[in-house]
Amino acid sequence: QVQLEESGGGSVQAGGSLKLSCEVSGLDMTRHCMGWFRQAPGKEREAVATDDNFSKPKYANSVKGRFTFTRDSFANKMWLQMTRLEREDTGVYFCAAKKGSVFGCVDNKDALFQAFEFTYWGQGTQVTVNS
Numbered sequence: 001q002v003q004l005e006e007s008g009g010g011s012v013q014a015g016g017s018l019k020l021s022c023e024v025s026g027l028d029m030t031r032h033c034m035g036w037f038r039q040a041p042g043k044e045r046e047a048v049a050t051d052d053n054f055s056k057p058k059y060a061n062s063v064k065g066r067f068t069f070t071r072d073s074f075a076n077k078m079w080l081q082m083t084r085l086e087r088e089d090t091g092v093y094f095c096a097a098k099k100g101s102v103f104g105c106v107d108n109k110d111a112l113f114q115a116f117e118f119t120y121w122g123q124g125t126q127v128t129v130n131s
Contacts, residue, residue: 033118
């Protein structure tokens with residue numbers, strides 16, 4: 001059974017930092033693209049950062065230079081370090097996995113993956129940035 005579990009959310013002042021963690025079980029991260037998504041109230045779920053098994057992560061323009069996505073596929077964990085948080089970063093943050101092939105998951109597009117492309121999701125963790 002595949003499970004993804006986020007942690008590390010909370011309430012922080014604008015300009016502050018948070019580090020989200022995602023523990024993954026039941027799948028081989030070396031054959032999955034992974035991603036962090038967020039959903040603000042009344043808005044659609046959007047990609048924050050996504051990666052594949054062969055290249056560096058991609059970031060939404062709104063978080064470039066402020067957020068860093070890392071993963072340890074052999075430890076089945078991934079993280080999202082968020083710095084210089086802004087009120088607009090408020091939302092529920094989800095980690096997600098997209099299945100690749102036996103050779104791995106590759107991203108050939110210039111744009112980030114979209115939410116509908118991901119199969120497995122965590123329950124989400126709330127991030128609230130107060131101004």
